[in-house]
Structure formats: structure tokens, C-alpha cells
Amino acid sequence: MLFLRSLLFAFVFYIGSVYYVLRAAVFSRSEAGARRAAWLWARFHRRCAERILGIYTRVEGVIPDRPVLYAIKHESMYETLEVLLLIGEPAVLMKKELIDIPFWGGVATRHGAIAIDRAGGAKALRSLVAASRAAAARGRSLILFPEGTRVPHGERAPLRAGFAGLYRHIGLPVVPVALDSGRLWPRRSFLKRPGIITFRFGDVIEPGLDRDAAEALVHAEINALNP
Template structure:
């Protein structure tokens, strides 16, 4: 019962509060990108506060977060890590499904923030557009965040990586940092209920650019699943 009440209270606080941040971000976007990014980070901090204070969910970091642009290849088990990236990293450019960018209001803010849409139905032209956006973000000194499994997966599962990850790795030439996590234990992808607990983000060793596709995919796949053992 307590888990249900906590989850309900979180929804009643976080989602209306998010609308305030979205509208604020749209307003300050008229001034420039920097104010918008500050509002986006404030939203992520609000999310972190709601998760900790209402749900009893907190983050723990293991490993080293680089202070230079990299491509973060992150395990994806819940919504939690999609928002937490804005607090963990400095102004990251997150690769997101086109359907999310198409959402009213929020999608526009994500686009203005620098989110890079993944249009799997767009063919070669969509891929070229993605690569151009990724290179532009890296040139600004921003790290990229990709969820190479393509979607949220249940905790304990090890799906293969989508082919787009290796293509992006080859095209942009950034080092890769695999990120393992276990958010699905407390924030299951298909459940309204969220349980108290600690989500561990484990940062792996930096993988340099230029590796063969099979090699980098095998390394990243093993590293992002380390917490699932």
C-alpha cells in the first residue's frame, strides 16, 4: 500500500511540475540556448528530488565520469536514467526516438535543448542528419548519450545492441564510455509502482575510437550488462 501511495504522489507532483518547467523552457528559449539548458537541468534536479523525497529512490555513482566529450552508451531499463542524464553530465545531447521528439511541447523543448532524433523509418537521409547533429554537438564540447539497446528492457535481460550504435561510433570518432545501471529493479518499465532503493550507475573504462564494429559492440554489450549478473 505504501508503494502505491508513494507512486501516486510522485505522479501528482512530478508531472504537473514538469509542465511548469516545459512552459518555462519554451519562454526562456526566446533568450537563447543557455537559459533553456539551465531550466532543463532544473527540471532534472526536480525529478531527482521527487524520486528521492517521495519514492525513496537515489543514485549511486561508481567509476569516473570523463570531463571531456565522449559517447555514453547506457543501459536502458526505466524512465529514470533518461532524465538523470541531465544532472550527471554537463549539457549532454541525448539521442531519442523520433516519437518522443514529436510529442507536443516537451518534444519541442527537447529539440531546442539539443536532443538528436533517431528516425528508424527515415532511411539513409535520416542517418546523415543524425550524424551531422551528433558531430555538431561534439564540436560544441557536448557529450552524446545513446541507449544502444534502442528501448527500455526488463532488468536482467541482455538484448543485442541496435546496429545504429556502431555506425554512430564509427562516424563521429568520439571515445565510448559504457554505463551499466540497474534502475529496473526499483522502477520497472511496465509498472506504475516504483519501489524505494538505490540505482547504481557504473561507468566503465573508456573505449577509444577506431575499433572494429564487432569488437566495440562486444565490449559495450558486456560492460552495460555488468550489474545484471
């Protein structure tokens, strides 16, 4: 049954995703249109997860109503779309390689995605900080997966260096978010199990801490749901 559910999900979601992405690439020419398209795609993803896989979301903690930098644990693809429904119209910081994908990358850019160029050095960091500040000035929160890649549930990967640079230079409060999606949606596994995925929004970490203190707090909080 797990295999059949996972197979049906893959068929329905990925075929549907082609439709949503191509539709957005052709018709969503503005930032507002791209935001709407992303929300519809994320809602489609949630419905597929609930109705086919039996996977649901539970939220713990408080989601702020002001622009903040969300530092989110990354264990599966699930959270990359689910956070678009939980957090109001965020700007997502993502690898430059993803933004370079044809069709999808153009929609992501119009939505407000901000490229992380890990090979770009100081110039790339300045561009990242400027784009992040501009998004926050427009009232948008930022989403960052500070581990940089999906991590199996139970493992505690170190934070990438980019988090410290953002925290220091953009001056936004940080909200660490723990989750346990890898229990049901394991990395590099086709099979997905029914159940509830928890998103735990931690206490706000205000700007001004030194690098070691800020990283230690974030690292501990995003791993709060690890066994």
C-alpha cells in the same frame, strides 16, 4: 505504502513537469535557456524521487571531462532525467517521435536533442552523424540508449544498428554505462520501491575498433549490473 508513495510521486512529478515544460516552451528561447530548464526539471525529478520514493543515485567509475559518446543501459524513465545531472550538459540522441511531441519537442530541440529517424535510411544516418559531430565540436558529450527501448532488469537486449554507425563515423571515444534502475522502477509498473540505483561508468573504448569488437565490449559493459 508503496502504492501511496508511487501515487504521490505521480501526482507531484507530472503536475510539476507540466509547469516546467510549459515554462521552458514560453521563456527558454535559446539553447542556454533550454539547458537551464532541462537541468531544473531533472533536479525536480531527483528531489521527487528522493523525498517521496526514497530512491537515490550511486555513481561508480569515472565520468570523463571531455566529449564522449555515452552508451547507457535503459531500464526505466529514471535514467533519462538523472543523466542530465550526472553528465555536464549532454546532447541526447532520441527517437524522432519524441521530438515531434508539441511543446516538449521544441524545448528538447533547443536543448540540443538529436533525432534518430529509424525509417529514414542512409540520409537520416548522415544527418544524425553531422548533428552529433557538431554537438561534439561545441564540447558536448552525446548520450545514446543503444538498446533503443527500456529493457526489464536482468534481460540483455541486442544493440540497435545505429550504435555501430555512430561509433564508426563520429570518431568519439565511447563510455558504456551500466545501471540497475529496473530493480526499483520496473518497466510498465506503477509501483516504485525505495533503494539505491547504481550508475557504473565503464572504461573508455577508443575509436577504431571493428564493429563486432566494439559492440561486444559495449554490450558486456552496459549489462555489468545484471544478475
